[in-house]
Amino acid sequence: MVDSLQSLAKLFREKSSFVVLSHIRPDGDAIGSSIGLALILKEMGKKVRVFNEEGPSDPYAYLCGSIPVEKTPVEPPTDSPKVIAVDCSTRERLGESFLRWGIPVDANIDHHPDNPGYAAINCVEAGALATAELLARTALELGLPLRADAASALYVGILTDTNSFSFRPLRPETLELAAALIRAGADPETLSWRTFRNFSLNRFALLREILNRTRFAAENRIAFYRLTADLYARTGTTSLEVENFLNYLQLVETVQVAFMVEEISPQLTRMSLRSIPAIDIRPVAARFGGGGHRCASGARASLPVEEVERQLLGAIVPHLLPGS
Numbered sequence: 484m485v486d487s488l489q490s491l492a493k494l495f496r497e498k499s500s501f502v503v504l505s506h507i508r509p510d511g512d513a514i515g516s517s518i519g520l521a522l523i524l525k526e527m528g529k530k531v532r533v534f535n536e537e538g539p540s541d542p543y544a545y546l547c548g549s550i551p552v553e554k555t556p557v558e559p560p561t562d563s564p565k566v567i568a569v570d571c572s573t574r575e576r577l578g579e580s581f582l583r584w585g586i587p588v589d590a591n592i593d594h595h596p597d598n599p600g601y602a603a604i605n606c607v608e609a610g611a612l613a614t615a616e617l618l619a620r621t622a623l624e625l626g627l628p629l630r631a632d633a634a635s636a637l638y639v640g641i642l643t644d645t646n647s648f649s650f651r652p653l654r655p656e657t658l659e660l661a662a663a664l665i666r667a668g669a670d671p672e673t674l675s676w677r678t679f680r681n682f683s684l685n686r687f688a689l690l691r692e693i694l695n696r697t698r699f700a701a702e703n704r705i706a707f708y709r710l711t712a713d714l715y716a717r718t719g720t721t722s723l724e725v726e727n728f729l730n731y732l733q734l735v736e737t738v739q740v741a742f743m744v745e746e747i748s749p750q751l752t753r754m755s756l757r758s759i760p761a762i763d764i765r766p767v768a769a770r771f772g773g774g775g776h777r778c779a780s781g782a783r784a785s786l787p788v789e790e791v792e793r794q795l796l797g798a799i800v801p802h803l804l805p806g807s
Contacts, residue, residue: 490604491590492625500530500564504555506571507536507578510726511643513545513676514552516569516592518613519636521550526628532560536578537723545677546636555580565589570614570640572774574601592617612650612657619660625736631668638669639678646730647675650760650778656789689718693728699738700796702806706732707795709788710745729757737806740764740799746788753792755781758802767798 503521506515524531531550538554539547555578568588570594571577577588577788591602594617596609611617615637622629622637641661645653648661665671682690697708715721722745732741742756754771756779763777763801771791773782784791 487604487606488621488625491592491606491621494565494590494604495524495527495625495627497516498529498565500560500562500696501532501567502560502564503531503533503567503569504571504577504581505535505569506576508723508726509535509537509540509552509570511543512613512615512640513570513634514540514546515638515640515643516618517552518543518546518550519615519633519640520567520569520592520618522625522633522636523622523629524631524774525550526630530562530564534562536580536582540723542681543639544676544724544725546639548632557583559584559586567592568602569593570595570617572598572776577631588763592621595775610708612653613641613644615644616657616660619664623660623663629664629667634664634667634669635674638664638671642671642674642678643727647679667787685719686724688732689714689720689724690728692718693725696779697732699735701800701803703737704739704803704806705796705799706735706741706790709744709792710743711788712746729755733757733759739803742799744788744792744794744795747783749787750785752788752791753781753783754795755779756795756799761804762802764799764802767795767802769799770794 501524501596503517521531521533521716533550533552534555535552537556539552557580567590568577569620588602588606592606594608594614596613598607608617612616619637668721692714697706699706729741732738739762740758745753747753756764756768756780760778764780768774768782771782771784775781
């Protein structure tokens with residue numbers, strides 16, 4: 484890791500143009516890490532743009548003041564920038580547009596345990612609770628400029644991926660990094676408010692519909708719901724607006740595993756899973772070719788949504804703890 488950090492520092496200091504990309508369906512860590520790193524590079528006098536396959540993410544638009552998140556173009560920029568991937572476990576999850584560029588990833592900065600190291604420089608630390616945590620530590624260790632706007636973006640990345648500093652194992656070092664970001668200008672009250680209390684009326688209507696559709700199984704130890712195109716159409720929302728909705732299912736004290744399935748097409752289904760700390764949900768996602776973290780994983784399967792739902796229920800039950 485030390486060698487890769489030094490290589491990363493050399494890349495940052497010697498090159499003049501960069502693009503920063505994160506995974507499809509970006510969450511708070513993906514956006515926060517992308518914007519935070521881009522702002523650091525900009526402060527170093529570099530030319531930098533932030534791309535994502537999905538384009539801007541409305542819930543985190545407040546972080547994107549001077550550096551917007553752009554939809555990844557079909558063609559790469561003409562100035563041959565260095566490509567930095569953040570919070571992305573595989574090259575494929577950077578999106579189809581980037582893959583069409585046919586160019587390598589120069590640096591891969593991530594905390595997912597299943598990241599294979601697909602770049603020339605790989606700064607991957609599975610022990611970090613967020614990629615933003617890894618970036619914040621890197622900035623401090625390398626003496627990179629960390630102004631209030633970059634500190635705020637990285638703070639949001641840590642805040643969201645730790646579920647407001649509640650996920651295990653929450654180490655003292657994570658809180659110390661958060662404190663360093665606050666000293667650099669991040670305002671925890673404002674950032675928490677804007678991150679978690681930012682629902683439009685349409686998004687609230689979507690949540691209400693989802694909660695009404697939620698079903699329970701295995702003596703109420705599993706909670707799940709299904710997303711369809713008609714649901715988005717009826718509420719005037721998109722699939723990007725369901726981030727963290729599984730957290731509401733986990734408010735039920737008996738629920739050990741919560742999952743959702745989304746119909747992408749009649750033969751393609753996306754799934755997302757959450758579990759209590761005592762249950763490692765990764766093996767369930769792996770059965771469908773997916774992965775992620777111990778308590779938060781996902782996958783896509785070339786199967787109808789009803790079949791994925793049925794198989795998931797069967798795959799989850801053996802991992803459940805005895806009911807109370």
